[in-house]
Amino acid sequence: LFLGCDPNQPLYNSVLQRFAENCKNRHFVVVPAPQREVEVRGSLSLLHVDLALPSLAQLLNPSVKPLQSPTDKNLPKAAKADIDVTTGGVTTQGCDVIQLLCLGTGKGTTAVLTGEPSSSMVILHNSTPVLLVDVGLGVTQSLLHSINPEKFPDAMFITHNHSDHAGELPLVLGGTAQRRLLAGKPKVKLLCGPKVLEPLKVHRMDEMTSQLDPDDAADWLICDPDGDLVCLDDVNNFKLQAVESQHDLPCYGFLLYYKDELILGFSADSGFTTKLYDRIFEAPTVVVDGRTPSSRWHASFNEISTYLESHEKKPGAVYVTGYGTAAEYTAEDAALIPLRRGHYYALRSVDSQQPV
Numbered sequence: 001l002f003l004g005c006d007p008n009q010p011l012y013n014s015v016l017q018r019f020a021e022n023c024k025n026r027h028f029v030v031v032p033a034p035q036r037e038v039e040v041r042g043s044l045s046l047l048h049v050d051l052a053l054p055s056l057a058q059l060l061n062p063s064v065k066p067l068q069s070p071t072d073k074n075l076p077k078a079a080k081a082d083i084d085v086t087t088g089g090v091t092t093q094g095c096d097v098i099q100l101l102c103l104g105t106g107k108g109t110t111a112v113l114t115g116e117p118s119s120s121m122v123i124l125h126n127s128t129p130v131l132l133v134d135v136g137l138g139v140t141q142s143l144l145h146s147i148n149p150e151k152f153p154d155a156m157f158i159t160h161n162h163s164d165h166a167g168e169l170p171l172v173l174g175g176t177a178q179r180r181l182l183a184g185k186p187k188v189k190l191l192c193g194p195k196v197l198e199p200l201k202v203h204r205m206d207e208m209t210s211q212l213d214p215d216d217a218a219d220w221l222i223c224d225p226d227g228d229l230v231c232l233d234d235v236n237n238f239k240l241q242a243v244e245s246q247h248d249l250p251c252y253g254f255l256l257y258y259k260d261e262l263i264l265g266f267s268a269d270s271g272f273t274t275k276l277y278d279r280i281f282e283a284p285t286v287v288v289d290g291r292t293p294s295s296r297w298h299a300s301f302n303e304i305s306t307y308l309e310s311h312e313k314k315p316g317a318v319y320v321t322g323y324g325t326a327a328e329y330t331a332e333d334a335a336l337i338p339l340r341r342g343h344y345y346a347l348r349s350v351d352s353q354q355p356v
Contacts, residue, residue, distance in 0.1 A: 029045070029046050029047065030047045030049060033048035033049065036048060036049055095126075095349055095350065096126065096348070096349070096350045097125070097126055097127075097346065097348070097349045097350075098123065098124070098125050098258060098263060098346075098347040098348040098349075099123070099124045099127075099344045099345060099346055099347060100121055100122070100123060100124075100264070100285075100287070100319075100339075100344070100345040100347055101121060101122040101123075101124060101146060101342075101343075101344050101345075102120075102121050102321070102339040102340060102341055102342065102343050102344075102345070103117055103120040103121055103122060103139055103142040103143055103146070103341065104116060104117030104118050104119055104120050104136075104138060104139055104142050104341050105119050105321045105322060105323055105324065105325075105329075105338070105339055105340070105341060106118040106119055106136070106137075106138065106164060106322075106324060106325070107119070107164065107291070107298075107322050107323065107324045107328075108162070108163075108164050109164075110138075110164070110324050110325060111136065111137035111138035111164065112137065114325055115138070116138065116324075116325055116341070117136075117137070117138035117139050117141065117142040117341065118134070118136030118137050118138055118139055118164035118165065118167070119134065119136065119164070119165070119289075119321045119322040120132070120133060120134045120135065120136060120139040120142070120143075120165075121133045121134075121287070121321070121339070122143070122146075122147065122153065123153075123238075123256065123264075123347070124344075125237070125238070125258075128151070129147055129151060129152060129153040130153055130154070130155065130232060130233065130238055131153050131155050131156070131157060131232055131238070131240075131256075132152070132153045132155070132156045132157070133156075133157050133159070133266070134157070134158060134159055134165040134166070135156070135158070135165075135166065135167070135168045135169050135171075135172045136162070136163060136164040136165040136166060136167050136168065137163055137164055137167040137168060138168075139168055140168045140171060140172055142341065142342075143172075145342075146342065149175070149179060150179065150183075152176055152179075152188075153188075154186075154188060154189060154232070154233065155188065155189040155190075155191060155232040155233070155238075156172075156188060156189070156190050156191065156218075157191045157192065157223075157240065157254060158190065158191075158192045158196065158200055159192075159193075159196070159245070159251050159252055159253065159268035159269065160196055160199075160245075160247060160249045160250060160251035160252070160268065160269065161196060161199035161200055161203065161204055161249055161250075162249060162269070165269070166200060166204050169200065169204055169205065170204065170205055170207055170208045173188070173190070173205070173208070173212075173214075173217040173218055174208055174211070174212055174217065176188050176217075177212060177216065177217040177218070186219070187216075187217070187218050187219045188217075188218050188219070189218070189219050189221055189232065190218040190219065190220050190221065191221045191222075191223050191230055191232075191240060191242075192220075192221075192222065192223065192242075192252070193222070193223055193224075193225070193242045193244065193250060193251070193252030194222050194223075194224055195250030195252075196250050196251070196252060197220060197222055199249070199250070201214045201220060205217070223240060223241065223242035223252065223254065224242065225241065225242045225243055225244050225252070229241045229257065237258060237259055238256065238257070238258055239256075239257040239260070240254050240255070240256055240257070241254060241255045241257070242254050243255060243265075243267075243276060243279050243280060244276070245267060245268045245269060245270035245273075245276060246270045246271040246272075246273045246276065246296070246297070247268070247269050247270055247271070247297050248296075248297050251268050251269055251270065252268060253265070253266040253267045253268035253270065253276070253280060254266050254268075255279065255280065255282070255283060256283075258348060261348075262282060262283050262284070263283065263284065263285065263347050263348050264283050264285050264286075264287065264347055265279065265280030265281060265282060265283030265285070265286045265287070265315075266280060266286075266287045266288075267280055267286075267287070267288040267289050267299070268289065269289045269297065269298065269322060270288075270289055270297070270298070270299060271294075271295060271296045271297050271298055271299055272294070272299040272300070272303040272304070272307070274307075277307050277311075281307075281308075281311055281313070281315060282313075283315060284315055284316045284317075285315060285316055285317050285318075285319070285345075285347050286315045286317070286318045286319070287318075287319045287320075287321055287339070288304055288318065288319070288320055288321070289320075289321060289322040290304050290320040290321075290322065290323055290331065290336070291322070291323055291324075292323075292328065292330050298322070301320070301330065301331035301332075301333065301336065304318070304320065304331075304333075304336060305331070305333040305335065305336060308333075308335055308336070309335075317337060317345070318335060318336055318337065319336075319337050319338070319339045319345065320336050320337065320338050320339065321338075321339045323338065326338075326340070
């Protein structure tokens with residue numbers, strides 16, 4: 001029994017056709033549709049039903065508890081109708097709130113050796129995901145744990161083509177493209193720096209090209225550090241400008257704006273460089289890549305602390321990511337705050353009923 005697979009989509013067609021031709025047992029594909037209909041293809045029956053898939057699954061197996069989406073688990077009943085994230089992302093009604101949700105802080109080998117997700121984060125506006133930053137190894141599971149797949153952000157930013165930042169991009173884009181197509185939504189916006197576009201589109205996505213053309217999976221947008229800001233949403237509230245990092249592969253962080261107000265500076269993976277830090281530390285909240293040892297490609301905790309101490313205009317908060325597991329965060333400077341997986345961090349909160 002296949003629930004929700006569109007038999008006419010290339011992703012599923014060849015597999016389902018193989019079942020229809022070779023299997024002795026009867027198989028069923030259930031597709032949500034406004035009118036009920038049965039279409040027989042050999043041993044394969046396509047059942048078009050006017051039921052939501054969770055309701056259908058409950059009818060097929062009434063002894064099981066109703067299916068719960070990730071957004072339904074462990075949430076107060078009064079809050080479920082208003083939010084799309086787990087409890088930590090609940091926002092107060094009447095407030096205009098922007099939050100950062102940390103999906104992971106892993107570095108290069110963290111996901112493979114420990115099972116902890118690579119560094120990644122989501123930007124949320126009034127509990128609605130707006131931007132997903134990086135989809136490295138282990139990130140998809142962390143994302144699904146916190147956000148309903150139907151509410152995945154409309155925009156993604158990929159910093160560079162290392163596996164701990166882009167390793168699960170084909171998987172996420174493939175699934176997202178299918179869901180958005182079935183829902184009649186436009187393609188997801190995929191933002192990246194100019195030197196990162198080809199490595200992602202040509203090389204990282206190569207494993208998917210036989211099933212899904214990269215241009216069909218996403219709307220690829222180049223964020224030029226010297227060009228205009230790129231809009232993330234249809235109403236142009238959120239805009240992003242890339243900033244080039246210092247890394248062994250082409251890599252870009254960004255400055256994030258909300259209604260033309262700078263709210264976040266992000267270094268991405270980068271060694272310490274005054275040019276980059278001067279740019280991102282203009283923001284009231286900063287997220288930087290930090291490790292215990294210093295290297296050309298990754299700033300150390302001490303380098304970050306020294307720069308912050310000498311910086312005249314202090315940000316409201318400086319968060320550190322990319323350090324690996326919790327045990328590997330050894331910074332002693334209380335001014336640096338380690339991001340923690342599953343935690344939410346306020347970037348902006350204004351009472352929408354009061355004049356700003």
